[in-house]
Amino acid sequence: MTNTDATSQDPGTRPAHAPILSLRGISKSFGAVSALTDIELDIHPGEVVALVGDNGAGKSTLVKILAGVHQPTAGTIEFDGKEVSIASPGAALGLGIATVFQDLALCENLDVVANLFLGHELSALRLDEVSMEVKAWTLLRELAARIPSVREPIASLSGGQRQTVAIARSLLLSPKIIMLDEPTAALGVAQTAEVLNLIERVRDRGLGVIMISHNMEDVRAVADRVVVLRLGRNNGIFTPDASNQELVAAITGATENAVSRRRDRKAAQHSAVEEIAL
Amino acid sequence: MIQNSQPALDRSDERVRHDETLSGALKGFLDRIRSGDLGTLPVVVGLIVISAVFTYLNPVFIAPDNIVNMLFDCATVGVISLGIVCVLMLGEIDLSVGSMSGFASAIVGVLWVNHGWPIAAAIAVAICAGAVCGGIYALLFNRLGMPSFIASLSGLLAILGMQLYILGPTGSINLPYTSPFVMFGQILIMPGWCAYILAVLPGAVMVLTGMSTRTRRLAANLSARPLTAVLLRAGLMTIGLVLAVYYLSLGRGVPWMFGMFVGFVVVMNYALTRTKWGRSMTAIGGNREAARRAGINVRLIYTSAFVLCSTLAALGGILSCARLASSSQQAGTGDVNLNAIAAAVIGGTSLFGGRGSAWSALLGIIVIQAISNGLTLLNLPSSLRYMITGGVLAIAVIVDSLARRSRASHGRA
Ligand SMILES: Nc1ncnc2c1ncn2[C@@H]1O[C@H](COP(=O)(O)OP(=O)(O)OP(=O)(O)O)[C@@H](O)[C@H]1O
Numbered sequence: 001m002t003n004t005d006a007t008s009q010d011p012g013t014r015p016a017h018a019p020i021l022s023l024r025g026i027s028k029s030f031g032a033v034s035a036l037t038d039i040e041l042d043i044h045p046g047e048v049v050a051l052v053g054d055n056g057a058g059k060s061t062l063v064k065i066l067a068g069v070h071q072p073t074a075g076t077i078e079f080d081g082k083e084v085s086i087a088s089p090g091a092a093l094g095l096g097i098a099t100v101f102q103d104l105a106l107c108e109n110l111d112v113v114a115n116l117f118l119g120h121e122l123s124a125l126r127l128d129e130v131s132m133e134v135k136a137w138t139l140l141r142e143l144a145a146r147i148p149s150v151r152e153p154i155a156s157l158s159g160g161q162r163q164t165v166a167i168a169r170s171l172l173l174s175p176k177i178i179m180l181d182e183p184t185a186a187l188g189v190a191q192t193a194e195v196l197n198l199i200e201r202v203r204d205r206g207l208g209v210i211m212i213s214h215n216m217e218d219v220r221a222v223a224d225r226v227v228v229l230r231l232g233r234n235n236g237i238f239t240p241d242a243s244n245q246e247l248v249a250a251i252t253g254a255t256e257n258a259v260s261r262r263r264d265r266k267a268a269q270h271s272a273v274e275e276i277a278l
Numbered sequence: 279m280i281q282n283s284q285p286a287l288d289r290s291d292e293r294v295r296h297d298e299t300l301s302g303a304l305k306g307f308l309d310r311i312r313s314g315d316l317g318t319l320p321v322v323v324g325l326i327v328i329s330a331v332f333t334y335l336n337p338v339f340i341a342p343d344n345i346v347n348m349l350f351d352c353a354t355v356g357v358i359s360l361g362i363v364c365v366l367m368l369g370e371i372d373l374s375v376g377s378m379s380g381f382a383s384a385i386v387g388v389l390w391v392n393h394g395w396p397i398a399a400a401i402a403v404a405i406c407a408g409a410v411c412g413g414i415y416a417l418l419f420n421r422l423g424m425p426s427f428i429a430s431l432s433g434l435l436a437i438l439g440m441q442l443y444i445l446g447p448t449g450s451i452n453l454p455y456t457s458p459f460v461m462f463g464q465i466l467i468m469p470g471w472c473a474y475i476l477a478v479l480p481g482a483v484m485v486l487t488g489m490s491t492r493t494r495r496l497a498a499n500l501s502a503r504p505l506t507a508v509l510l511r512a513g514l515m516t517i518g519l520v521l522a523v524y525y526l527s528l529g530r531g532v533p534w535m536f537g538m539f540v541g542f543v544v545v546m547n548y549a550l551t552r553t554k555w556g557r558s559m560t561a562i563g564g565n566r567e568a569a570r571r572a573g574i575n576v577r578l579i580y581t582s583a584f585v586l587c588s589t590l591a592a593l594g595g596i597l598s599c600a601r602l603a604s605s606s607q608q609a610g611t612g613d614v615n616l617n618a619i620a621a622a623v624i625g626g627t628s629l630f631g632g633r634g635s636a637w638s639a640l641l642g643i644i645v646i647q648a649i650s651n652g653l654t655l656l657n658l659p660s661s662l663r664y665m666i667t668g669g670v671l672a673i674a675v676i677v678d679s680l681a682r683r684s685r686a687s688h689g690r691a
């Protein structure tokens with residue numbers, strides 16, 4: 001196992017700036033379950049951090065704490081060098097932390113435009129539908145969205161279309177940090193590529209990005225650092241060129257695991273087949 | 279016509295049928311109905327059927343003066359129903375609106391007649407009582423997580439108790455017939471010219487906003503509704519309204535009180551559809567957690583809805599004591615509560631939250647009043663009236679549930 005210590009990491013991969021967001025000793029328990037224990041995490045401007053871990057590792061919980069949906073049980077959050085408490089989703093958005101939630105959090109009875117601008121409509125007393133619709137199309141174009149009409153309720157969209165809407169919404173407020181919880185889980189090939197492009201674009205604009213994904217290929221493609229959570233604890237920080245074996249070992253907590261066993265078995269079968277063929 | 283080289287922004291996906299022409303607009307309308315997005319259609323059809331039946335049974339029903347009376351009655355409960363629309367939009371309920379209206383009418387009677395306060399002050403106190411009551415429900419809901427159903431059910435009893443308490447042993451106060459307040463509730467009618475202007479105004483506003491929206495949309499490279507469709511809608515509406523005003527003027531004319539009620543409906547409709555507040559209401563009714571995560575102050579919106587509902591209930595009570603020229607222990611009891619809630623649901627506001635419109639209060643209360651008025655004309659006993667009104671409410675809820683299912687399967691939430 002090549003777990004690096006959570007706080008001492010390869011200095012070569014760390015951007016020179018001070019972190020825009022740093023978590024110290026964040027813990028969260030739901031009743032008897034401790035979903036997160038003593039999490040340490042730094043996000044720098046212009047950096048993509050991939051958060052990986054098994055199902056139930058606590059990734060979404062961490063994102064929800066930063067989005068103001070849950071309150072941490074213990075620990076401190078520093079944003080832009082100042083200690084903050086993110087008491088509500090509104091507070092998180094106010095700080096400049098935008099989130100694409102795993103469950104998307106869209107209102108099915110509202111149309112695409114209304115969902116994109118929800119809580120941040122243009123001109124509160126006389127909604128400016130025309131400007132909102134134009135802006136909506138611009139955002140969706142950027143993501144190569146395949147959405148036939150922005151005036152249909154969200155309920156009529158496919159899973160991937162909804163995901164695109166949720167991602168577009170996170171860009172609306174020009175945030176400083178974007179958190180994407182499995183943003184490409186339901187997306188088609190072109191849309192996934194567009195989202196990865198987008199992640200690189202916002203990184204180049206100097207935003208911090210936290211991306212959660214189970215897809216190691218996507219992670220390797222865009223991440224500057226890979227942070228592994230396991231059973232609610234930090235379990236190592238890697239560079240994206242770390243070997244698959246290393247990552248899987250950190251995620252599952254053992255060099256000998258379901259993934260490696262399967263790979264070994266496949267390899268054995270493969271060589272057996274080759275032997276027969278010979 | 280401006281010829282754009284590139285297709286309009288919202289016309290670039292070739293899978294969408296584009297309803298550019300008048301027949302296209304009609305086709306879109308039929309599609310919506312079929313998918314369960316019924317809007318006001320069932321209630322309009324229902325109203326026509328009800329009127330036809332009652333007119334057949336007793337022609338007095340359709341007489342202009344009977345309709346004028348009906349409109350006076352609509353205004354009182356209709357205002358209460360408008361508040362119910364607000365809480366239903368959030369998927370909540372207020373069962374104490376009847377009691378609140380009775381309490382408000384008692385406050386006006388006691389302060390104005392018994393204590394000799396100026397009428398305006400008495401009305402202000404009654405309205406404030408409504409606002410405070412709504413504030414208490416909001417507090418119980420937001421801070422203690424008490425379901426509005428239970429909070430308002432206990433409120434129903436408590437407020438009724440207060441009404442009986444302040445009325446004291448006499449139990450009934452007569453309001454002076456000659457006062458402008460009671461005249462407003464019983465006889466004040468718009469002058470003819472005023473009624474006609476008000477009948478033409480909505481169509482004119484529709485055309486003007488329709489044209490300005492169209493120019494703005496075309497300028498922004500978006501598709502726009504065909505001008506003929508806008509003109510047709512506005513024209514049909516104006517003709518309808520002018521005919522209605524003409525018919526009413528064959529009797530006493532259009533009551534000011536009803537005009538005020540319609541004014542409230544228009545304002546509420548604007549607030550629900552064209553403001554950030556209304557958008558937040560719809561969003562919370564659809565998915566409370568999503569609305570919260572979008573940064574909406576959910577508690578504040580709940581508070582506004584509960585306060586608005588109780589305040590409008592108080593206002594409805596004030597109007598009804600003007601209508602009856604008395605504040606009594608019976609005010610606000612009986613079927614007031616049910617009628618106010620039923621009107622909103624019959625008019626098409628969903629009990630499940632997230633769908634509804636201010637117009638449903640207007641349409642629904644007209645249906646309810648038509649039924650109750652028609653049954654009264656037939657000299658049916660109140661036992662039968664209750665049963666029939668109950669049946670109509672059941673039908674309305676069934677239509678709501680079925681339409682909801684159909685919408686779910688057509689992806690319209
Ligand atoms: N609202 C909640 N109440 C109680 N327990 C919760 C709640 N949310 C999450 N948990 C628990 O916290 C743990 C971590 O959940 P979380 O959703 O963060 O996992 P995850 O890493 O996002 O998993 P996945 O990859 O499946 O999305 C789980 O054991 C879960 O049961």
Ligand SMILES: [Mg+2]
Nearest residue numbers: 059060061102
């Ligand atoms: Mg998750």
